[in-house]
Amino acid sequence: MKKIIRIMLCVMMTVFLSGCMKTEVTYNVSSDGSVEGSMKFLMAESFLTQDGSDLDQTLEEMKTSFLKDSPGAKGEIIREKDGDTAYAGVKITGMKSEDIKAVKEGNQLVLEVPVRDVENSIAGGSGMDTSSITPAQLKSFGCSAVMIINMPASVESNYGTVEGKKVTVDLLSLPAEAETVRVTCAAGGGFPLWIIAAAAALAGAAVFFFRKKKD
Secondary structure, rough: OHHHHHHHHHHHHHHHHOOEEEEEEEEEEEOOOOOEEEEEEEEEEHOOOOOOOEEEEEEHHHHHHHHHOOOOOOOEEEEEEEEEEEEEEEEEEEEEEEOOOOOOOOOEEEEEEEHHHHHHHHHHHHHOOOOOHHHHHHHHHHHEEEEEOOOOOEEEEEEEEEOOOEEEEEEEOOOOOOOOEEEEOOOOOOHHHHHHHHHHHHHHHHHHHHHHOOO
């Protein structure tokens, strides 16, 4: 999974001036801590074909490249429209993560994603000088990079927007000091409150019924 994010961010650093990229990475975390991921990677069709390349062939090569780094995953070519801009790219599903896994800490299930470490490894490993490029600049040029984390129970997170079991993180809006997105939830997933309330109500009704019948 980290390799996929490295690819995503590396390409982003390369084409940021065109403001033509939209990415979304999703982590689905099971109660046993295992993580399965999916990803959407879209670029403006005008950018993909600006050198005369055949769009369909380019998309097939893109899909093959991503699947090569994700054994067992499945890929499909997708297209989207955002205003007047036509986007094309790939959607990869069924990505298994060996390097990112939720762990149990006491009665909590914890997932940590080292976002800044990944960015630093890209800058160092790619040989690109990205010191003058900031996430805010990428965002201002129209790029978007979103990470979604789905946990088995209601979550808390140090960054992002929390909605029940889901956390949505805008990777380009993280503060400069952010290094790791840490998401926690109750280990085991627990039971929704409405199920507990319904069970209590049924139990109470049963007791009342049998007492009345006995009387």
